[in-house]
Amino acid sequence: MKTKKNMVLVVDDEPPIRKLLKITLESNDLKFEGAENGGEAVRLTASLKPDLIILDLGLPDMDGKQVIEQIRGWSDVPIIVCSVRDGDAEMIQAFELGADDYVTKPFNPDVLMARVTANLRKAAIEEAGEPELTNGSIAMDLVKHEVSINGELTAFTPKEYDLLRYFLVHRGKMLTHRQILHEVWGPAHGDDMQYLRVYVSQVREKVEPDPVNPDYIVTEPGVGYRMEVKD
DSSP: OOOOOOEEEEEOSOHHHHHHHHHHHHHTTOEEEEESSHHHHHHHHHHHOOSEEEEOSBOSSSBHHHHHHHHTTTOOOOEEEEESOOOHHHHHHHHHHTOOEEEESSOOHHHHHHHHHHHHHHHHHHHHSSSEEEETTEEEETTTTEEEETTEEEOOOHHHHHHHHHHHHTTTSEEEHHHHHHHHTOGGGTTOHHHHHHHHHHHHHHHOSSTTSOSSEEEETTTEEEEOOOO
16 A cells, blocks of 8 residues: 655756665655756645755756745745855855755765754644644654554555544544645545545544544534544
């Protein structure tokens, strides 16, 4: 079963660098996506919604700092600059525009991976207030994208994972059908009630002691669902 992995978008016009980072990221159980220029990077950020971006500044169509500025207009995705430019002025400008970290080339892949892990963890904490969400027998690691039920690692498809994460982040709150569909699937799916019921059923099969009589994800008839808070 396909499982959820953190996606990293590498923006660099040098194929050897992209190849090296692809190997490094995938060996650390991360999903790689590549872009050769700034325009492609902005488009892929909007369409793929990566969990982190590694960005070169010397791109063929625009300066990397322009990419940061454009993306920061609508996204808080962590951005690590990876560039040969090592001057203080370049670093300061990148940080002022919204970069989260800065690594100079040539770089040590292990050091870069440590920065990637740290920034993914920071983003997870900012999203949910903590790097791990727990509720009763359910434990979700937002950095590794792993879910444990009663201490046992359990496989979730990417969309099942996103749905469970949404319930865990908002545990104790009544969530309407439209609200869940809008936040997990996007505005175009606001009326796909049957779609939502199918996925809720699939998640219940994995987290509920008795899926027929759910104790965690309960139905609010005619309104939506609520994840009960457990000790």
